Amino acid sequence: MEDFIYEKDADGIVTVTMDMQGQGANTMNARFEPGMRDLCDKLEAEEGLTGVVFASAKSTFFAGGDLKDILATMEAGQREFELIENSKATYRRLEKLPVPVVAAINGAALGGGYELCLSCNHRVVVDDPKAIVGLPEVTLGLLPGAGGVVRMTAKLGLETALPLLLEGRQVKPQEALKIGMVDEIVATRDDLIPAAKAWIKANPDAHTQPWDQKGFRYPGGDALHPRIRQTMIGASAMLYQKTRGLLPAPEKILDVAVTSMKMNFDAALRMETRRFIGLMASKESKAAISTFFFGMNAIKSGKVRPEGDRWKATSAAVLGAGMMGSGIAYAHAKRGLKTRLKDTEMANAEKGKGYSEKLCDKAIGRGRMDEDAKNALLSQIEPATENAAPGSVDIIIEAVFEDIDLKDKVIADTWPMLSEDGIYGSNTSTLPISILAESCPEPERFIGLHFFSPVDKMKVVEIIMGEKTSQDTLRKAYDYVQQIGYMPIVVNDSRGFFTSRVFGTFMDEGCQLLVDGMKPSAIERAAWLAGMPVGPLQVFDEVSLILSQKVRKTHEALDKRLGVESNFGHHNTATTAVTDPMIEMGRGGRQYGGGFYDYDGEGNRTLWDGLGQFAKGNADISVEDAIDRILYRQAIETLRCLDEGVLMTEVEANLGGIMAIGFPHHTGGAIQFIKGEGIDRFKARAKELADKYGDRFAVPDAMYDRLRETEAKAA
Structure with missing residues (x-):
């Protein structure tokens, strides 16, 4: 119990102060479950116990699971199932104690940390915007696996809990109190433990959780309530529209939340574990953790920033x-x-x-x-x-x-x-x-x-x-x-740098598909199914065909001025073949009245019926091929930028592609996409596409070898 400071006062109230040794925040590290088990043993044997307060010696309350452990998990099976179940069992033992248990939240309580709070009978938080609470696991491709989905649904009801679970929103104290995520706010951190003890003294019998009480009813209605059934149906449809079926975590969260309302509480907790196990080793989870947690933190903390004092423009x-x-x-x-x-x-x-x-x-x-x-x-x-x-x-x-x-x-x-x-x-x-x-x-x-x-x-x-x-x-x-x-x-420095080069390949591949004979509506649909924010033809209209042409001509003039051949965008042959004639026809893009789409006076758009004239072939291109062409084309160009030294880090390649270009969020970025597919599998598929559709998909073996080297170093 070196990570838990155990102090009992004269009134029989034990204050457990979490202080994970050797780290800046309290997390579910390898010592957490054994330590919690020992703690529960001691609390259950404590004579004269009247209440328990959980506090933190860190600046935050509890940060949740250890993401490095999850990232290192290649396969999740019985061992992982038992580890999670054992950890959850300690939370269940806490809420079965015959005395009130209170969480004194001094700072951020997220993920497993807030799940600990949910296992308590009362939650007191300091009035500080940094003292956020929530279950952000969905943003990491996971679901709350320590009882969070089941308890949040039981505490708040499905209608209130679902948005919080599906969005992973982190909530500040005042809103958390209004929603019901916390029960009390105090002005300062020094007020937390006294307030927690005061509540215990005033409510000595408030130790049974609502879901363990006879006749428990879900807030807002149970699973058979017409309004709740409507919420279930509506949530499923909205979720698919938002995720396009590309993110498994939100779907599993919805499944656990809804199903938990129809079964025994402890059985629901086990089901939650099984769904969590199914996500642990998924490529979507690894992508999210690598890019949106470790990658984002690397950027924010300045790991790729030159050393030196902070500078501020006035x-x-x-x-x-x-x-x-x-x-x-x-x-x-x-x-x-x-x-x-x-x-x-x-x-x-x-x-x-x-x-x-x-x-x-x-x-x-x-x-x-x-x-x-x-x-x-x-x-x-x-x-x-x-x-x-x-x-x-x-x-x-x-x-x-x-x-x-x-x-x-x-x-x-x-x-x-x-x-x-x-x-x-x-x-x-x-x-x-x-x-x-x-x-x-x-x-x-x-x-x-x-x-x-x-x-x-x-x-x-x-x-x-x-x-x-x-x-x-x-x-x-x-x-x-x-x-x-x-x-x-x-x-x-490079022609087109990184983002413009890759963005150009996305628009060009839309034109390539058009030239190959794919229907324009099918092209846009394939991009949507791939996870792109909008289709390449719509993007071209928004950017404007004329601007794209001007950029190309500017670089042609620059080549003449410098006496070089830069080969900038040399693979983008379909862009020239399609957009130059369109511009001559007066179709320069949305701001010019129309391009790939026609626009009415209210801004509604319909695909221009003249696009068929650009089809040089009549290929029966499968949706799978179209999706891969759209994604692989951008990933390969990103890999080229990384190999050429235009991009300096994989982190920036991944985050830049997602935030600036709209590369699909669920992949974790273009380089992470290659790794998620598996470098050998990606290489084989890229060769298939090159043999079938052209050398723009051809990648020298040396590029893959260098990527393997960086992957090995990272491991």
């Missing part, structure tokens, strides 16, 4: 008040970064500020902002047509049109605004940073900062290192991106 300038520039200015203002929004015409600059006003008004309409907060945000944006005073701006973001000559001129004209310690970023999506840096007096202070549209929703920035960009500039850029609440993904 003033900024955004050049160009179009959609991107206006969005960046809003992102700045939302985080209190004073920003000069410069355009050639004051009307444009004012219109750019108006974009932020519209976003604020939407937030007010949804109850997420008030007028004072709106005014404070808007006061951070200063529309202008002239430069700021020389040396007065910490960070400049150039966000003008994707024209290299225009960018060269703007960069040279506005550089003097930069402070001695400042950095200059270009929001280019494809143009080489090293070439743009030639317009700078100090190219080491120039870097790419590629935002994504719409900026207020796409919370990721691709940071591009030029040949002369210094590590000091990268550190500052990294800190700036985090300062405004976005996720930084660092890449090296």
Whole structure:
């Protein structure tokens, strides 16, 4: 019991303070179950026991299961079943004690930690926004396996419990009290144990859980109640619409929650264990844990950030008040970064500020902002047509049109605004940073900062290192991106960098399928089934066919200027074959009145009936092939970027692909997708696709060998 401090007071109340040795948080490590078993033995034998309080010596209450152990599980069988059942048995013993048990929640109680709280008779939490409670297992491809699904459903009822379980939402104290996830709030941490003991003294007989009492009824109605049956049916349909059947965890959570209402409580707990075991070794769980827990934490904690002191910008300038520039200015203002929004015409600059006003008004309409907060945000944006005073701006973001000559001129004209310690970023999506840096007096202070549209929703920035960009500039850029609440993904300079290269392959594969003779509606459906947010033809319309053509021609002109052949997008042959004729027909995309789709006055869209003319073949392409072509094409291009050194880490490849491009969430990202499929299986399938559809799917063996090496090192 070295991890549990056991103290009994004069009133017979035992306070158990959890303090897992050698780690910063309390978790269900290998010592947890034996320690809890010993603790239960001691409590059950304790003479004169009147109550139990669970507290924590850490800054958080309890963090739940050890994800490294789960990630290392290749197969889950009888051994894992018994381990989980043994751990759950200790929670069941706690709630069978003949005295009240209270959780004194001083900080985050998540996953197994909140499941411990559910096993208590009363939950007291400190009034601190960091003292969140919840069961976020679904976000890791798992379900709450220590009784969380069964107890949450029994405590709150199906209607209230399901959204919390299926979304994995982490709830702050006041809302948790309102929902019923906690029972009492105290002002300070020092008040927790006294409040817990006071409740025990006032409720000495409150030791039987509701679900163990005779005549227990589920809040809101039992399984046969018409409203609950309607909830079950509606939840199943909504779940499929949301997950497309690609995520097993939500489906299993729904199954356990619903089925638990129809069976004995202890039998329900065992069923929950069986469903949990079925998820432990799944590729979806490994993808989620690897990418969204360990990967995300690596980014947030700065593991891929250059060493050095934290840097903070206090003033900024955004050049160009179009959609991107206006969005960046809003992102700045939302985080209190004073920003000069410069355009050639004051009307444009004012219109750019108006974009932020519209976003604020939407937030007010949804109850997420008030007028004072709106005014404070808007006061951070200063529309202008002239430069700021020389040396007065910490960070400049150039966000003008994707024209290299225009960018060269703007960069040279506005550089003097930069402070001695400042950095200059270009929001280019494809143009080489090293070439743009030639317009700078100090190219080491120039870097790419590629935002994504719409900026207020796409919370990721691709940071591009030029040949002369210094590590000091990268550190500052990294800190700036985090300062405004976005996720930084660092890449090296290359035509199209990472995101634009991979995104281009997604759109092109849609065109390739069209050329091969697949029906347009089937192409879009295949992308939906693959897990992409929208289909490639719809995406092309949103991006605009004309913009794609301009980018291609810009790079052709750049090749002539440099006397090189960059081969940028050289596999994207179908894009040229399909979109150039469409543009000549006046179909440039949604903003031009129509592209792959026709649009009516209300914004509704229908596929253009003229797309059949681009079919050069009449291939009977299976849905399976179409899905694989869409996913493998992007994964292979990501692998190329990693192999070429454009991408520096697999973590950034995975998170960047999901957050910036929309690579399917359930895969954990493109590189994780390859590993989840199995490198050898992926290689074999890619060869099949290459033999059948073209060498854009061909990958040199050396790339797979290097990926195996990194996988072996990680293991």
